[in-house]
Structure formats: structure tokens, C-alpha cells
Amino acid sequence: MAEERLYMDWNAGAPARPSVRALVADLLTRTGNPSSVHAEGRAARAAVEAARREIAALVGAEAKGVTFTSGGTEASVTVLAPDWTLFGRPHRFDRLLVSAVEHPSVARGGRFPADRVETVPVDGDGVVDLGALDRRLGEIAAAGERAIVSVMLANNETGAVQPVAEVARVGRAHGALVHADAVQAAGRMAVDLAGLGVDVLTLSAHKIGGIQGAGAIVRGAHGFAFPPLLTGGGQEGFARAGTESVAAIAAFGLAAREALAEIAEMPAVAARRDRIEAAIRAAAPSAAIFAAGAARLPNTTAFAIPGLPAETALIAFDLAGIALSAGSACSSGKVRPSGVLTAMGVPEALAKGGLRVSIGPTTDDADVDRFAATFARINADMTKRHGTKVA
Missing domain, CATH: 3.40.640.10 (Type I PLP-dependent aspartate aminotransferase-like (Major domain))
Known part of the structure; x- marks a missing residue:
């Protein structure tokens, strides 16, 4: 099944x-x-x-x-x-x-x-x-x-x-x-x-x-x-x-x-967001977590992996049964960097790889574990496919 x-x-x-x-x-x-x-x-x-x-x-x-x-x-x-x-x-x-x-x-x-x-x-x-x-x-x-x-x-x-x-x-x-x-x-x-x-x-x-x-x-x-x-x-x-x-x-x-x-449950949501970010950094130490220095919503993580295009990652996650979003807009086969990330001064190549994970009160620890395992596998697959580490 x-x-x-x-x-x-x-x-x-x-x-x-x-x-x-x-x-x-x-x-x-x-x-x-x-x-x-x-x-x-x-x-x-x-x-x-x-x-x-x-x-x-x-x-x-x-x-x-x-x-x-x-x-x-x-x-x-x-x-x-x-x-x-x-x-x-x-x-x-x-x-x-x-x-x-x-x-x-x-x-x-x-x-x-x-x-x-x-x-x-x-x-x-x-x-x-x-x-x-x-x-x-x-x-x-x-x-x-x-x-x-x-x-x-x-x-x-x-x-x-x-x-x-x-x-x-x-x-x-x-x-x-x-x-x-x-x-x-x-x-x-x-x-x-x-x-x-x-x-x-x-x-x-x-x-x-x-x-x-x-x-x-x-x-x-x-x-x-x-x-x-x-x-x-x-x-x-x-x-x-x-x-x-x-x-x-x-x-x-x-x-x-x-x-x-x-709203009283948001600290627990923030804790799961933090676990997601820790898993991203563990599998990809060079990952950029955007807006990490600002106060943020408890449910949102925006990140990019140097060398990993957003559309490639989205397809890989989708095939693995996980729905994420990209921080870039795709139109007529052309990928443009996110206007938000560009305004923040993020280099174009990295901005094109922008991904967003956003969760809610019903997201549980098992969901976080599944994301972490899937992300680690996708990162390893990209490394093997390209012959060089993407993160």
C-alpha cells in the first residue's frame, strides 16, 4: 500500500x-x-x-x-x-x-x-x-x-x-x-x-x-x-x-x-519547525535558512541548498509523497528567483533554489521524522547523481 x-x-x-x-x-x-x-x-x-x-x-x-x-x-x-x-x-x-x-x-x-x-x-x-x-x-x-x-x-x-x-x-x-x-x-x-x-x-x-x-x-x-x-x-x-x-x-x-x-499550541509547532531546520542542517551543513535572524511565524521554514534547484527538489519530494512549495516562480519553463529573496539580497543562484516548508497544529513528530529522512535521502541522491556534494 x-x-x-x-x-x-x-x-x-x-x-x-x-x-x-x-x-x-x-x-x-x-x-x-x-x-x-x-x-x-x-x-x-x-x-x-x-x-x-x-x-x-x-x-x-x-x-x-x-x-x-x-x-x-x-x-x-x-x-x-x-x-x-x-x-x-x-x-x-x-x-x-x-x-x-x-x-x-x-x-x-x-x-x-x-x-x-x-x-x-x-x-x-x-x-x-x-x-x-x-x-x-x-x-x-x-x-x-x-x-x-x-x-x-x-x-x-x-x-x-x-x-x-x-x-x-x-x-x-x-x-x-x-x-x-x-x-x-x-x-x-x-x-x-x-x-x-x-x-x-x-x-x-x-x-x-x-x-x-x-x-x-x-x-x-x-x-x-x-x-x-x-x-x-x-x-x-x-x-x-x-x-x-x-x-x-x-x-x-x-x-x-x-x-x-x-494560538496556545504554537510553541509546539515552533519546536517541530526547529526540528525540521536541525534535520536540514544535519544533512546539508551549507543550507541557508532564510530570515533566521528575525522573529518568524512558528510554522514556516524557508531554505535553499547550494547547487540544488528548487524544481528538482520539489519533484523529488512530490514523488516521495511530500508536498512542499518553492520560493521561486516558474513560468513557461523558466525559473525566476523569488522576489522576496531577491529583495533580501540573496544571490540569484541561491534564490532560485528557495524552498518552503510550512506546517500546522496537526503536523506531528512522525511527520517531522518522515521529512527528515526524505530530505537526507534526496540530498544523498543529488550528491551521487552530480558526482559532487550539492550541500
């Missing part, structure tokens, strides 16, 4: 929770539009509003600040817009500043013109340069302009945690609005909207064990309101038109409640 596959790519999408699968199966047997006033509609509305409260609790916010979207990308594109309101009055932003390691949904600038989007550098661990941010915001303010700053709370490739509270402090000093992409951080570390001091953050259901197709924008109590991306009906308080996906949203709420409870 073939060995069961081992999923170690939680940052791409966490497995749907058993409770979530059961809830979705039940909800799909029901009907009712949450905008309808009959009993079925009211039941659907109740499910959406319960989820809204659960999402708010996950990030220490108020339910009235939560707007549901189709996912994290839509959420980020929606809020990265020049024309907001502040206490009901127009409040225009002239520029968007993003860190050099943002997810493409942020890095591409949302609804800002391309020539209004600027990149803030990061250090060798992928942590934003607060001094550079402060200086550029000062220049923008001196020119009579306003900026939105977008810095992710935790990086999807390396797990590096950004000093978002400091980013917010610097931003406020220059009149900037601050957005944090908290898609990878939620459920893996404590997230408190007020404590971070940001104006808005964005989330995604399938990163915490919900299902694909739901995300959220969460606003703080700072008086800002974003312009809708989708207009039409009055759903979500006219902030996002379109009939809500009740099953996906309700699943999001349930996943948020369980993810919040799991």
Missing part, C-alpha cells in the same frame, strides 16, 4: 478543518439569501453575522468593522485605493508605499496608478527598513501629499514577522493610513488590531482552515472608510456588492474561532 501523502504547504492553504467540512456540507443543504426577510433568509443572515463576530474576535476588532470579500487578494486590492473618506469627508491619498517583500496582491499596487506606487527596502532578514520608511514619508508630507503604507504582518515565504506596530507609529507621525496584510499571521500568532495601531488589515479564510472563497477587510475605529471595489446592491453595508457566500463565510467564522484557540 502506498504511503499516505504528507502535506507541508500550509502557507499556500491550510487543510479544511473537519468541523468546517461538516458545517459546509450542512449549509449546502439549506437555501436562503441573507438579504431576504423570510425565515430562510434570516437564518442565512444569522450565519453571516455570527461569522462576522468570530472574525472580529480573531483580530481584536469590532464586528461592525468587518467586511467580507471573496479572499485576501480582493480584500487588499479593495483597500489599496486613493480615494477614502475620513468621518464621511473625502480623504485622498497620493502615493502607496509597500515593503519590498509583499504578496503580489499588494506589490502590484491595488487601485493606485503604477507611477504612484513605491517600494520600501528590507534588510537581509526581510524586515522593513523603518528609517527608509520614515524618511520617504517625511518627503511625501513635505510635498503636501498623503500616503498609504502597506506592510504585511508576516511574510508568506519566509515567515518573517514585520514590526507593524512601529510601521503604524511612523505612518501616523506623517499622516499616513496604514494597512497590514495579516493573511499568514492570523491564527499563527496573536493579532490585535488596536495594539498594532493600523487602520485596516486583511484576512483570508483558507489560510486558517476555512474554505477558499472568503476573505475579510477589518477596519479599526479611526474614522476611515474605503471606496467599494464592487458596486451594485447594498450588501455588506454598501461596502462590497454581491450576494454573500454563506457557506464560505460561516466556515470562515468557525475556522477563526478554532484558530484563535490554537
Whole structure:
């Protein structure tokens, strides 16, 4: 009998929770539009509003600040817009500043013109340069302009945690609005909207064990309101038109409640991550562990082995029944180094070999042992095949 596959790519999408699968199966047997006033509609509305409260609790916010979207990308594109309101009055932003390691949904600038989007550098661990941010915001303010700053709370490739509270402090000093992409951080570390001091953050259901197709924008109590991306009906308080996906949203709420409870388990997850990294170093002493000098998510390891291309390693792991992810993008047969690793100053040849292991609360010691044995074998096979040690 073939060995069961081992999923170690939680940052791409966490497995749907058993409770979530059961809830979705039940909800799909029901009907009712949450905008309808009959009993079925009211039941659907109740499910959406319960989820809204659960999402708010996950990030220490108020339910009235939560707007549901189709996912994290839509959420980020929606809020990265020049024309907001502040206490009901127009409040225009002239520029968007993003860190050099943002997810493409942020890095591409949302609804800002391309020539209004600027990149803030990061250090060798992928942590934003607060001094550079402060200086550029000062220049923008001196020119009579306003900026939105977008810095992710935790990086999807390396797990590096950004000093978002400091980013917010610097931003406020220059009149900037601050957005944090908290898609990878939620459920893996404590997230408190007020404590971070940001104006808005964005989330995604399938990163915490919900299902694909739901995300959220969460606003703080700072008086800002974003312009809708989708207009039409009055759903979500006219902030996002379109009939809500009740099953996906309700699943999001349930996943948020369980993810919040799991934060207490993260030290055990971090211990398994550390065992994974020890196994990598034992088999390949020259391995580079990226962002190792920064605070990181407890579940994420990004690494590369000199001389071992990412696509070769991914195929080998996949054939061995283990799902990992690459830190490089493959397009039309061409391998490009990860933009995140490049921004961190990683040499191109090494960046092309970037791999990511991301685990979760259900990853156990036997899974770690299996990864370690598989990695050691793959490294030995590559050494034998190429005649020289790849690590």
C-alpha cells in the first residue's frame, strides 16, 4: 500500500478543518439569501453575522468593522485605493508605499496608478527598513501629499514577522493610513488590531482552515472608510456588492474561532519547525535558512541548498509523497528567483533554489521524522547523481 501523502504547504492553504467540512456540507443543504426577510433568509443572515463576530474576535476588532470579500487578494486590492473618506469627508491619498517583500496582491499596487506606487527596502532578514520608511514619508508630507503604507504582518515565504506596530507609529507621525496584510499571521500568532495601531488589515479564510472563497477587510475605529471595489446592491453595508457566500463565510467564522484557540499550541509547532531546520542542517551543513535572524511565524521554514534547484527538489519530494512549495516562480519553463529573496539580497543562484516548508497544529513528530529522512535521502541522491556534494 502506498504511503499516505504528507502535506507541508500550509502557507499556500491550510487543510479544511473537519468541523468546517461538516458545517459546509450542512449549509449546502439549506437555501436562503441573507438579504431576504423570510425565515430562510434570516437564518442565512444569522450565519453571516455570527461569522462576522468570530472574525472580529480573531483580530481584536469590532464586528461592525468587518467586511467580507471573496479572499485576501480582493480584500487588499479593495483597500489599496486613493480615494477614502475620513468621518464621511473625502480623504485622498497620493502615493502607496509597500515593503519590498509583499504578496503580489499588494506589490502590484491595488487601485493606485503604477507611477504612484513605491517600494520600501528590507534588510537581509526581510524586515522593513523603518528609517527608509520614515524618511520617504517625511518627503511625501513635505510635498503636501498623503500616503498609504502597506506592510504585511508576516511574510508568506519566509515567515518573517514585520514590526507593524512601529510601521503604524511612523505612518501616523506623517499622516499616513496604514494597512497590514495579516493573511499568514492570523491564527499563527496573536493579532490585535488596536495594539498594532493600523487602520485596516486583511484576512483570508483558507489560510486558517476555512474554505477558499472568503476573505475579510477589518477596519479599526479611526474614522476611515474605503471606496467599494464592487458596486451594485447594498450588501455588506454598501461596502462590497454581491450576494454573500454563506457557506464560505460561516466556515470562515468557525475556522477563526478554532484558530484563535490554537494560538496556545504554537510553541509546539515552533519546536517541530526547529526540528525540521536541525534535520536540514544535519544533512546539508551549507543550507541557508532564510530570515533566521528575525522573529518568524512558528510554522514556516524557508531554505535553499547550494547547487540544488528548487524544481528538482520539489519533484523529488512530490514523488516521495511530500508536498512542499518553492520560493521561486516558474513560468513557461523558466525559473525566476523569488522576489522576496531577491529583495533580501540573496544571490540569484541561491534564490532560485528557495524552498518552503510550512506546517500546522496537526503536523506531528512522525511527520517531522518522515521529512527528515526524505530530505537526507534526496540530498544523498543529488550528491551521487552530480558526482559532487550539492550541500
